Amino acid sequence: MLLFTFSGAQKKFTIVLDAGHGGSDHGANRYYSEYGTLREKDITLSVVLKLGRMLEKDKDFKVIYTRKIDEYPSLTDRTTLANRSKADLFVSVHVNANTKTTPYGTETFVQGPDQNKTNLEVAKAENDVIYLDEKDREMFASYDPKSPESLIALKIQQSKYLESSLLFGSFVEGNFEKKDKRYSRGVKQQNLHVLRLNAMPSVLIETGFISNYDDAMYLASDNGQSEIATSIYDAIISYKKAIERNTATVVKAEPEKPEEKPLKNDFRILLMSTPTKYAGSDPALKGLNYILPIKENGMYKYYYGTTNLASVRDNNLKTAKDAGFRNATSISFVPNQNLGIGYYTLELAVTDQKLSSNSYMLNTLKDVNRVKENGKFYYTYGKFTSLEEALKTRKNLEDKGIKDAVVEKKLK
Numbered sequence: 001m002l003l004f005t006f007s008g009a010q011k012k013f014t015i016v017l018d019a020g021h022g023g024s025d026h027g028a029n030r031y032y033s034e035y036g037t038l039r040e041k042d043i044t045l046s047v048v049l050k051l052g053r054m055l056e057k058d059k060d061f062k063v064i065y066t067r068k069i070d071e072y073p074s075l076t077d078r079t080t081l082a083n084r085s086k087a088d089l090f091v092s093v094h095v096n097a098n099t100k101t102t103p104y105g106t107e108t109f110v111q112g113p114d115q116n117k118t119n120l121e122v123a124k125a126e127n128d129v130i131y132l133d134e135k136d137r138e139m140f141a142s143y144d145p146k147s148p149e150s151l152i153a154l155k156i157q158q159s160k161y162l163e164s165s166l167l168f169g170s171f172v173e174g175n176f177e178k179k180d181k182r183y184s185r186g187v188k189q190q191n192l193h194v195l196r197l198n199a200m201p202s203v204l205i206e207t208g209f210i211s212n213y214d215d216a217m218y219l220a221s222d223n224g225q226s227e228i229a230t231s232i233y234d235a236i237i238s239y240k241k242a243i244e245r246n247t248a249t250v251v252k253a254e255p256e257k258p259e260e261k262p263l264k265n266d267f268r269i270l271l272m273s274t275p276t277k278y279a280g281s282d283p284a285l286k287g288l289n290y291i292l293p294i295k296e297n298g299m300y301k302y303y304y305g306t307t308n309l310a311s312v313r314d315n316n317l318k319t320a321k322d323a324g325f326r327n328a329t330s331i332s333f334v335p336n337q338n339l340g341i342g343y344y345t346l347e348l349a350v351t352d353q354k355l356s357s358n359s360y361m362l363n364t365l366k367d368v369n370r371v372k373e374n375g376k377f378y379y380t381y382g383k384f385t386s387l388e389e390a391l392k393t394r395k396n397l398e399d400k401g402i403k404d405a406v407v408e409k410k411l412k
């Protein structure tokens with residue numbers, strides 16, 4: 001039943017085929033009297049077009065080419081295309097070369113062990129949701145790529161890509177070796193730019209050495225190119241089956257596990273309570289993002305994260321403790337609760353000197369309250385009956401460039 005549901009809902013398997021080099025970038029080349037100058041860019045395109053034609057015959061596949069002619073898409077173009085199309089697999093086809101004529105054979109590269117870190121940084125920097133699939137996104141309800149919980153999700157995701165890439169690479173090399181009787185140099189991990197920024201399983205296949213006579217003759221021949229394309233095609237079929245089997249097994253193995261239901265209340269992690277007011281970037285907040293300060297009776301309470309999922313709450317608590325807030329504790333908030341007594345307001349600034357009426361804040365907002373207390377000026381804005389209302393206005397202020405407003409609970 002579950003298996004049926006799964007295969008019924010299946011979408012097309014999208015593959016990006018990347019013919020290495022192109023245009024003014026010839027890649028490796030060598031002169032042989034039999035063929036004249038053999039150029040990597042021509043061989044890779046020829047193999048990719050053959051492979052693409054095989055895949056296009058199967059309606060389960062959607063094929064995207066980084067190039068179909070002799071042109072040069074930049075490496076960034078290639079990755080961006082792959083990421084935008086939310087591809088399931090990225091296959092880059094290349095031809096190897098060595099200064100010596102002896103090395104020969106095939107090898108397939110997957111992202112190196114250091115890649116995970118780079119991808120993670122890129123994912124963080126680009127603020128890009130494509131790095132998370134639907135399931136992960138649901139799991140991390142308030143998704144933000146910079147938050148620690150999203151980083152954990154990204155790490156899991158990246159290691160999943162690496163595992164899948166290794167699996168696919170082993171199918172490719174296995175076929176070269178067994179079906180085509182080629183010499184396989186194996187599947188290797190290396191930091192290669194074209195694989196670096198891909199948010200999907202990705203491989204770079206070195207189909208042989210143009211610098212080796214036998215390899216070069218094979219790479220240049222129609223038969224050789226067809227064999228290479230067929231071996232990659234068969235590897236794609238095996239890989240797709242393996243992935244589907246895996247997913248199906250997971251679905252089958254955990255049918256009892258219910259989906260996590262949201263809790264009635266929201267949970268925030270109380271990091272500390274102090275009379276000191278910190279800006280969001282203050283080291284005292286130990287690099288945590290998504291801090292909400294709420295002022296009550298002259299004390300600033302710093303809260304981290306908001307969620308109504310128990311798993312995320314527990315994870316947030318752990319993150320806070322790991323960051324150094326040993327006494328962090330989870331506090332529950334009733335959503336949209338109206339204050340019976342008192343109100344919420346936003347504390348915009350606390351200053352020793354009166355702000356000039358030309359200041360950005362006073363120019364941008366009307367009706368800012370100013371109160372002098374113990375020699376300091378307190379600027380507040382708005383009156384709200386619920387925390388959510390106050391937060392909405394706080395967000396609007398932030399969009400206008402007025403940052404670090406503190407929600408203040410006034411109980412009078």
Ligand SMILES: [Zn+2]
Nearest residue numbers: 020027094095
């Ligand atoms: Zn190349």
